[in-house]
Amino acid sequence: xxxxxxxxxxxxxxxxxxxxxxxxxxxxxxxxxxxxxxxxxxxxxxxxxxxxxxxxxxxxxxxxxxxxxxxxxxxxxxxxxxxxxxxxxxxxxxxxxxxxxxxxxxxxxxxxxxxxxxxxxxxxxxxxxxxxxxxxxxxxxxxxxxxxxxxxxxxxxxxxxxxxxxxxxxxxxxxxxxxxxxxxxxxxxxxxxxxxxxxxxxxxxxxxxxxxxxxxxxxxxxxxxxxxxxxxxxxxxxxxxxxxxxxxxxxxxxxxxxxxxxxxxxxxxxxxxxxxx
Numbered sequence: 355x356x357x358x359x360x361x362x363x364x365x366x367x368x369x370x371x372x373x374x375x376x377x378x379x380x381x382x383x384x385x386x387x388x389x390x391x392x393x394x395x396x397x398x399x400x401x402x403x404x405x406x407x408x409x410x411x412x413x414x415x416x417x418x419x420x421x422x423x424x425x426x427x428x429x430x431x432x433x434x435x436x437x438x439x440x441x442x443x444x445x446x447x448x449x450x451x452x453x454x455x456x457x458x459x460x461x462x463x464x465x466x467x468x469x470x471x472x473x474x475x476x477x478x479x480x481x482x483x484x485x486x487x488x489x490x491x492x493x494x495x496x497x498x499x500x501x502x503x504x505x506x507x508x509x510x511x512x513x514x515x516x517x518x519x520x521x522x523x524x525x526x527x528x529x530x531x532x533x534x535x536x537x538x539x540x541x542x543x544x545x546x547x548x549x550x551x552x553x554x555x556x557x558x559x560x561x562x563x564x565x566x567x568x569x570x571x572x573x574x575x576x577x578x579x580x581x582x583x584x585x586x587x588x589x590x591x592x593x594x595x596x597x598x599x600x601x602x603x604x605x606x607x608x609x610x611x612x613x614x615x616x617x618x619x620x621x622x623x624x625x626x627x628x629x630x631x
Contacts, residue, residue, distance in 0.1 A: 385431045386424070393420055417496065459514065460497065466513035467496035476516070476523065481592055483522035484515060490592055504592060524591045530563070531591035535601050538579030540615040545572065545580060548614060552584040555604045561597050563587045579617045 397416055470476055471494060480491045482501065489501030489509040499516075501509040524531055539548050549570040556568035568586040575581075584601070588594055609616060 382428065382431050385427060389424060389427045393423060459512070462514040462517075463497040463512050466515075466517050467494070467499075470494060470499070470513060470516055471496075476521075480526070481524040483524065484511060484519050488524075504595060529589055529591070530587055531594070532585055532587050533591070533594050533598065534583045534585045535598050535605070536573070536581065536583050537602075537605055538576055538581050538616060539609070540617045541578075541580060543580060543614050545582070547612060548580075548582060551608045551612065551614075552582065552605065555601055555608060556584050556586045559586075559597060559600060559604075561588055561590070561593060563589060 393416075400416075476482060476491055476494065476499065478491050478493060482489060482491060487503065487509055489503045492500045492502055492508075497513060499511045499513060501511065503509050537552075539545070552570050553568050556562050557564070562568060563586075566587055568584060571583045571585065573581045573583050586597075586601075588597060606616070608614075
């Protein structure tokens with residue numbers, strides 16, 4: 355028995371300041387295991403009261419909190435059993451500074467991910483635009499958010515981008531979005547006929563909603579054209595570019611059939627023939 359006690363009290367030394375015993379190692383392991391099962395119990399008790407969508411978000415946050423709790427518990431245990439925690443930090447100060455600098459962006463992503471999940475600024479299924487890229491959000495994790503672009507490519511966004519860049523959430527106010535196609539017609543064109551053609555084309559497209567109805571705006575007297583915009587509403591803005599392309603094809607064909615010209619910019623060049631020798 356004395357040998358076992360002596361074994362437990364056997365002391366390891368790391369330098370002149372840091373020392374610990376076999377007993378302290380066992381205590382740390384027991385505390386670590388107890389913390390693990392306690393956190394698991396707390397997680398189950400909380401998750402029972404949450405809906406499915408909130409559960410998935412809470413699990414991501416809880417995973418990050420687990421690591422934080424483990425670090426705090428281990429440091430408190432070290433200090434309680436007599437390990438000089440200050441000496442450990444002093445001995446590894448340079449290493450901790452290097453690791454901190456290396457993980458700076460990583461930590462920013464984690465904190466940003468917590469803000470996104472807690473604030474509910476972005477949801478799975480939302481169509482977002484950030485740094486000129488458009489995609490439908492597929493999942494939100496602590497470090498990154500994954501979205502699928504219109505051309506079916508995966509967009510992996512570091513979460514800190516949501517804090518430092520301007521974010522357009524196309525579906526924050528619902529799935530309906532208002533889109534437009536712009537076209538210019540020659541001066542002298544029958545703009546009432548132009549308006550009728552534009553409305554008929556937009557209204558006949560299967561993806562354009564009937565309510566609110568498409569509407570034409572006469573936006574400006576341009577340099578070489580009368581500028582018009584046809585506004586319409588979609589229930590799926592992810593297909594907006596395809597719908598706009600369809601409308602442009604139809605508008606071009608209808609204008610040709612009705613002898614409506616789409617002008618191009620023109621310049622008049624004056625040449626002075628009076629030159630001096």
